[in-house]
Amino acid sequence: MITIQSRKEIQHALEEAFTAVISFIASQPEELFQKSSAEGKWTTGQQLEHLIKSVTPINNAFLLPKLAIKMRFGSIDRNEMNYDELVDLYKQKLEEGAVASKPYIPEPVSLEQKNRLLQKYSIEKEHIIERLNKWSEKDLSSVAALHPVLGNLSIRELMFFTIYHNYHHLDSIKKIQ
Numbered sequence: 001m002i003t004i005q006s007r008k009e010i011q012h013a014l015e016e017a018f019t020a021v022i023s024f025i026a027s028q029p030e031e032l033f034q035k036s037s038a039e040g041k042w043t044t045g046q047q048l049e050h051l052i053k054s055v056t057p058i059n060n061a062f063l064l065p066k067l068a069i070k071m072r073f074g075s076i077d078r079n080e081m082n083y084d085e086l087v088d089l090y091k092q093k094l095e096e097g098a099v100a101s102k103p104y105i106p107e108p109v110s111l112e113q114k115n116r117l118l119q120k121y122s123i124e125k126e127h128i129i130e131r132l133n134k135w136s137e138k139d140l141s142s143v144a145a146l147h148p149v150l151g152n153l154s155i156r157e158l159m160f161f162t163i164y165h166n167y168h169h170l171d172s173i174k175k176i177q
Contacts (some may be wrong), residue, residue, distance in 0.1 A: 002083045010159045017166035018125035037175040045109030047169045062131035073144045088159040098149045
């Protein structure tokens with residue numbers, strides 16, 4: 001069981017998760033950047049592009065006033081999930097056949113894009129960690145946002161997803177040989 005709960009713990013876990021992805025891809029042999037683990041699976045570059053496409057909207061939303069986010073998505077009408085419960089729900093949805101929707105599906109990615117994408121992902125990491133400083137513990141639980149697979153999540157739950165999502169894709173990248 002993973003115990004991540006407070007904003008500071010979330011920020012630390014985000015730092016670790018993003019850094020793990022960035023470090024692994026940066027050290028991965030170049031010939032693997034455009035390779036996938038199997039036919040029909042994403043390449044390392046596409047996995048990275050997908051992660052960028054996934055976190056950029058969150059970072060953009062964090063620029064909006066919390067009231068605007070709350071007016072658009074409301075709040076959750078259930079008990080807030082912990083990290084493990086959120087991960088279990090996401091894994092269940094994947095087993096049921098959930099896949100990325102169009103805005104999050106990456107185009108082919110060339111080796112020439114590697115450094116630029118790693119730099120962009122590093123910037124997105126800094127933004128999400130920094131922008132969380134403006135969120136109180138109460139707001140993390142009381143403001144919701146819509147996840148395309150999991151539905152309405154509290155911002156805290158969305159951060160749990162973002163942490164896990166990094167490791168989920170890192171595991172896929174590690175299968176590429």
